[in-house]
Amino acid sequence: MPKETVEQYIGNVTDTVSSFWHGLSITLSYLLRRPITTQYPDRTELPVRDTLPPRYRGFLEVDASICTGCQACERACPIGCIQINLEKDAANPKLRVVTQFDIDEAKCMFCGLCVEPCPTGAIQHTREFEASQRSVRNLTFRWADPENPFPVYKVVKGAEYFPRAPLGSILRARLEAKRWDAPGPEFLPPDPNAAAPKKAGPGAKAAAAKPAPAKVAEAKPAEAVQAAAQTAAPAEATAAPVAPAAPAAAQPDGGAAAAPTPPNPGDGQPA
Amino acid sequence: MEKLILRRVDHAGEEMLLNFGPQHPSTHGVINFLVDTDGEVMKKAIPDIGYLHRALEKIGESTGYPGFMPYTDRIDYVAAMFANEGYAIAVERLLKVEVPPRAQWLRAIACELCRIASHLVSTGTMASDIGATTPLVHALRERETVNDLIEALCGARLTYNYLRIGGVAFDLPEGWRDRVLKFLDHFDTMLVEWDRLITFNTIYIRRLANVAVIGKEQAIDYGLVGPNLRGSGMDWDVRRDVPYGAYPNFKFEVPIGRGKYGTVGDAFDRYYVRVLEMMESSKIVRQALESLPEGEIVAKVPRKVKPEAGEAFSRVESARGEMAYYVVSDGTEKAYRVRARTGSFTAMGIIEDISPGLMVADLVALIASIDVVAPEIDR
Numbered sequence: 158m159p160k161e162t163v164e165q166y167i168g169n170v171t172d173t174v175s176s177f178w179h180g181l182s183i184t185l186s187y188l189l190r191r192p193i194t195t196q197y198p199d200r201t202e203l204p205v206r207d208t209l210p211p212r213y214r215g216f217l218e219v220d221a222s223i224c225t226g227c228q229a230c231e232r233a234c235p236i237g238c239i240q241i242n243l244e245k246d247a248a249n250p251k252l253r254v255v256t257q258f259d260i261d262e263a264k265c266m267f268c269g270l271c272v273e274p275c276p277t278g279a280i281q282h283t284r285e286f287e288a289s290q291r292s293v294r295n296l297t298f299r300w301a302d303p304e305n306p307f308p309v310y311k312v313v314k315g316a317e318y319f320p321r322a323p324l325g326s327i328l329r330a331r332l333e334a335k336r337w338d339a340p341g342p343e344f345l346p347p348d349p350n351a352a353a354p355k356k357a358g359p360g361a362k363a364a365a366a367k368p369a370p371a372k373v374a375e376a377k378p379a380e381a382v383q384a385a386a387q388t389a390a391p392a393e394a395t396a397a398p399v400a401p402a403a404p405a406a407a408q409p410d411g412g413a414a415a416a417p418t419p420p421n422p423g424d425g426q427p428a
Numbered sequence: 429m430e431k432l433i434l435r436r437v438d439h440a441g442e443e444m445l446l447n448f449g450p451q452h453p454s455t456h457g458v459i460n461f462l463v464d465t466d467g468e469v470m471k472k473a474i475p476d477i478g479y480l481h482r483a484l485e486k487i488g489e490s491t492g493y494p495g496f497m498p499y500t501d502r503i504d505y506v507a508a509m510f511a512n513e514g515y516a517i518a519v520e521r522l523l524k525v526e527v528p529p530r531a532q533w534l535r536a537i538a539c540e541l542c543r544i545a546s547h548l549v550s551t552g553t554m555a556s557d558i559g560a561t562t563p564l565v566h567a568l569r570e571r572e573t574v575n576d577l578i579e580a581l582c583g584a585r586l587t588y589n590y591l592r593i594g595g596v597a598f599d600l601p602e603g604w605r606d607r608v609l610k611f612l613d614h615f616d617t618m619l620v621e622w623d624r625l626i627t628f629n630t631i632y633i634r635r636l637a638n639v640a641v642i643g644k645e646q647a648i649d650y651g652l653v654g655p656n657l658r659g660s661g662m663d664w665d666v667r668r669d670v671p672y673g674a675y676p677n678f679k680f681e682v683p684i685g686r687g688k689y690g691t692v693g694d695a696f697d698r699y700y701v702r703v704l705e706m707m708e709s710s711k712i713v714r715q716a717l718e719s720l721p722e723g724e725i726v727a728k729v730p731r732k733v734k735p736e737a738g739e740a741f742s743r744v745e746s747a748r749g750e751m752a753y754y755v756v757s758d759g760t761e762k763a764y765r766v767r768a769r770t771g772s773f774t775a776m777g778i779i780e781d782i783s784p785g786l787m788v789a790d791l792v793a794l795i796a797s798i799d800v801v802a803p804e805i806d807r
Contacts, residue, residue: 212580269597
């Protein structure tokens with residue numbers, strides 16, 4: 158490096174200082190401008206979901222009343238977070254009913270590919286996004302009740318309008334009904350160990366409403382006791398093995414819902 | 429690399445092996461650099477990549493053709509639109525589908541807005557890495573507006589999934605054109621302010637001029653693309669030289685590095701090329717909005733995308749340089765092979781060669797100036 162003269166040195170220093178103040182003057186001018194930062198969530202004028210554009214891809218919502226059960230959304234989903242099952246109605250064999258319509262919103266990547274092939278617009282993205290849950294299992298939305306399956310919607314030929322509930326209203330009601338720290342269901346429907354899927358259904362609901370229906374209470378400890386008996390135990394020892402067995406069943410999905418409920422009916426069982 | 433580690437263990441004194449990353453605020457993602465230093469001067473910096481490898485190319489073989497589109501967003505999350513575009517063009521060539529003009533124009537508008545957003549992140553984080561923390565906030569503020577615009581257009585701020593095979597997903601929303609023009613007017617004045625704030629700041633220039641010089645020949649040898657290649661003085665832009673989409677209809681200049689404050693191909697040139705490119709992108713968006721043709725936004729593509737057996741190749745000018753897709757079809761609904769060639773991967777290769785003799789602090793300037801994004805390296 159060539160040696161600097163004193164003039165160059167002083168020139169560099171003044172250049173740097175003036176350049177520094179030049180930049181700082183712009184920064185200081187921002188003291189006088191209106192801030193663009195908004196404080197979330199308490200100081201927004203409107204709820205944030207109402208300020209989002211209509212095309213916003215938030216949580217998915219299904220209006221079961223106009224679902225045709227065509228499963229186009231299930232096929233379009235690249236990650237398979239939608240699970241649909243159809244069965245023939247027992248009362249009326251010509252009618253098909255949707256027994257399962259689950260969307261795992263924890264897996265969903267909000268790409269919007271499922272919305273496009275839907276013939277009636279039953280499945281739509283809403284502008285809801287504030288739906289964090291303590292238990293990840295609560296993010297599996299069950300749009301069909303296995304106990305009470307809904308019949309598929311028959312499209313009238315030439316129909317241009319489908320009576321859809323206002324976008325977001327169904328989901329909103331669901332989210333408000335479930336607190337963010339609600340315990341998750343003990344297991345979710347595609348449970349490999351479940352004896353019959355029909356019995357697995359109410360179990361999922363039962364976790365939210367603590368006083369469990371009698372049917373579930375009967376079905377579950379019976380299985381647990383059987384499992385315990387196979388592994389080790391004479392009849393007296395059941396109370397101890399049952400307790401670890403139940404949380405272990407809940408573990409693989411990483412749910413925080415190792416609920417204290419299963420051991421209690423287990424205690425009653427050996428007597 | 430193992431040899432280097434073994435050798436270093438025995439040594440004592442001024443020389444040491446420094447692990448830079450994998451999690452470090454100035455590595456632009458999860459990358460590790462093994463830096464062999466002698467005091468402050470590097471003997472060599474070896475990039476160690478692969479921390480973000482998610483086998484996206486393999487996923488392309490297991491999802492259908494339309495189903496892979498949202499995954500391409502994840503290849504480069506700062507400029508997802510280009511990854512969408514490259515893949516869409518490749519599959520369209522397989523299917524021999526003609527994209528309607530309006531869709532071509534909409535693609536160009538979305539992509540150029542995305543380029544502005546990406547270069548804002550790039551230049552902002554570069555200033556931040558060098559030590560000037562203020563400009564990053566200014567850049568992110570502008571990018572937020574671009575994100576709002578793209579969100580209104582396609583519903584997402586980062587992983588757009590806006591393009592479809594044969595066109596685009598949505599037409600312009602109501603009032604969007606005016607919003608974009610208003611933003612561009614604001615953005616042009618903001619770029620002037622940006623130049624005053626940081627680009628022509630003496631301290632910033634002195635920090636970057638003559639640092640990490642990549643010569644023209646060397647840049648070509650290492651396969652650098654995009655702004656990194658143009659920063660070295662090579663006049664090459666896929667948009668102009670291998671035209672695709674709507675680009676032949678727009679007039680724009682291709683800025684190249686001219687050694688404004690030092691040698692051609694130094695870190696400042698690569699930075700300044702990006703600033704100039706933002707201006708050009710702004711011009712392109714204006715032209716595209718003016719000359720937007722009417723018509724369909726998506727071509728007639730069968731619901732089951734099932735191209736004939738064959739292969740297709742596409743190249744687009746992404747914000748991080750030329751992005752190429754190579755898709756092989758075996759006549760089924762799933763691709764036989766999907767390959768993405770990205771700019772960041774080749775840019776990482778040159779670090780080992782450029783680093784000897786640089787200061788450790790200049791490594792940060794080098795990484796920032798070649799603008800790598802970790803998921804784009806690893807995919």
